[in-house]
Amino acid sequence: MSETPAGWACSGERQKARMGTSDIMQPGFLSIRSLTKRYETMVAVDNLNLEIPKGELVAFLGPSGCGKSTSLRMIAGLAPVTSGSILIDGKDVTQLAPYKRDIGLVFQSYALFPHMTVLKNVMFGLEMRKVPAAEAERRAREAIAMVRLEGREDRRPAQLSGGQQQRVALARALVIQPSILLFDEPLSNLDAKLRDEMRSEIRRIQKQLGITSIFVTHDQVEALSMCDKVAVLNGGRLEQLGTPHDLYERPATAFVASFVGRTNRLVGNAAGDHITVGDAVLRAPGSHNGTIDLMVRPHRMAMTVAGDAAPDFDGAPVNRIAGEVRDVYYAGDILHYEIAAGGQTLSVERATSGGETPVAAGSAVSLVWRVEDTLVFGANQ
Ligand code: ADP
Numbered sequence: 001m002s003e004t005p006a007g008w009a010c011s012g013e014r015q016k017a018r019m020g021t022s023d024i025m026q027p028g029f030l031s032i033r034s035l036t037k038r039y040e041t042m043v044a045v046d047n048l049n050l051e052i053p054k055g056e057l058v059a060f061l062g063p064s065g066c067g068k069s070t071s072l073r074m075i076a077g078l079a080p081v082t083s084g085s086i087l088i089d090g091k092d093v094t095q096l097a098p099y100k101r102d103i104g105l106v107f108q109s110y111a112l113f114p115h116m117t118v119l120k121n122v123m124f125g126l127e128m129r130k131v132p133a134a135e136a137e138r139r140a141r142e143a144i145a146m147v148r149l150e151g152r153e154d155r156r157p158a159q160l161s162g163g164q165q166q167r168v169a170l171a172r173a174l175v176i177q178p179s180i181l182l183f184d185e186p187l188s189n190l191d192a193k194l195r196d197e198m199r200s201e202i203r204r205i206q207k208q209l210g211i212t213s214i215f216v217t218h219d220q221v222e223a224l225s226m227c228d229k230v231a232v233l234n235g236g237r238l239e240q241l242g243t244p245h246d247l248y249e250r251p252a253t254a255f256v257a258s259f260v261g262r263t264n265r266l267v268g269n270a271a272g273d274h275i276t277v278g279d280a281v282l283r284a285p286g287s288h289n290g291t292i293d294l295m296v297r298p299h300r301m302a303m304t305v306a307g308d309a310a311p312d313f314d315g316a317p318v319n320r321i322a323g324e325v326r327d328v329y330y331a332g333d334i335l336h337y338e339i340a341a342g343g344q345t346l347s348v349e350r351a352t353s354g355g356e357t358p359v360a361a362g363s364a365v366s367l368v369w370r371v372e373d374t375l376v377f378g379a380n381q
Helices: 012-018 068-076 118-128 133-146 162-174 192-209 220-226 244-249 254-259
Strands: 030-039 042-052 057-061 083-088 103-106 180-184 212-217 229-234 237-242 264-272 274-277 280-282 288-296 302-305 318-330 334-341 344-351 364-370 375-378
Touching: 030 068, 042 068, 042 229, 042 237, 057 068, 057 192, 057 220, 068 103, 068 180, 068 212, 103 162, 118 133, 118 162, 133 162, 162 192, 192 220, 212 220, 220 244, 229 244, 229 254, 237 244, 237 254, 254 288, 254 375, 264 344, 274 288, 280 318, 334 364
Parallel strands: 057 212, 057 229, 103 180, 180 212
Antiparallel strands: 030 042, 030 083, 229 237, 264 274, 264 288, 274 280, 288 375, 302 364, 318 334, 318 364, 334 344
16 A cells, blocks of 8 residues: 555645655654653663654663653653653643543553454554544454454454454554654564564554654664654663664764674774774874773775785775784674784674685784774763
8 A cells, every 4th residue: 555545644744744845844743841750760761861852763772771661651642751742733731631631652662452453453542532433443454454453344453364353453552543653662662573564554544544653662673664753862871863864874983883784993092183992093084182981883894814815994094913813603694703903802894705715713813994993081070
């Protein structure tokens, strides 16, 4: 289905967003201002500020316990805020009951009614809102079609796979035509293949309907591949909000650099544009002083052995450090090398071609990468 069903045009605003007019880019359809949650002595969410434009899908990404679910629960109205406010389309909803917030929720546990059919499960929210039965059924059937479950309307949840049950949960959230959709780790119970499928389904439907959405996950691949922007949380605080590209290429903190994607870390001593790491003198964009953390993505490092041609980086300035192979393991598409260099152990990846002989443990190698790919952070950041 490539078109949005006519019945989904519930407001002029949403229609404009769906059609991709400039309204979609207006900041702050969902505004989260100084949002804080304290549990006795611990601060679960600490002064969170976010402005989410209409139609955007934003991930809340971070390790377990960083405050993702608590933030989501406050936005949904399921947990009272300690301080701060939540605005939807300019209206302060901080003190509103959950059902008055016009929010759809999709959880990890599908929370379907086991004794009801798929159709009845999806209709339930509309019946609660006193939508006439015929209209409720028509809208429920549309939502079921949108999640591609036509033909299964009369089944009960136990007769469906986990992925199908999650689709019913999604249809149930969509059917009320919410202005905000909140997802709390909705794919964690699914196997890898189904997770991939559901990621693209959720993104397809979210874009088709233009519903402003937050997607909580601890899985960086999920956050990067699905979402327009990612908010990285750590210890209840927002570390960075940015596009997947921003987070990966220009991480604002050492935490973001190491949590989003894999990274090699070297400790060095900086004086202006020179950084000393062991015997090597390296460079990085900008000027730095004192003890620093220097980070490079493993796949951005080339590895050469004596006799190899120098790697071609199109003439870009490069860093070079000598090392020794400690270990090598084969992962099909890639060979992973563990290299001792600059007093630390670094990872390097090389794509396999099928005919190569891996560089043996104990070999002397050079690691080379572009100065531009060198990230620098204060040592205590
Ligand atoms: P995440 O979703 O990122 O895993 P949560 O938002 O669930 O993290 O939790 C953030 C912090 O708040 C954790 O340290 C957690 O133990 C704490 N927390 C969550 N709910 C409660 C509660 N009801 N009472 C006390 N502490 C809580």
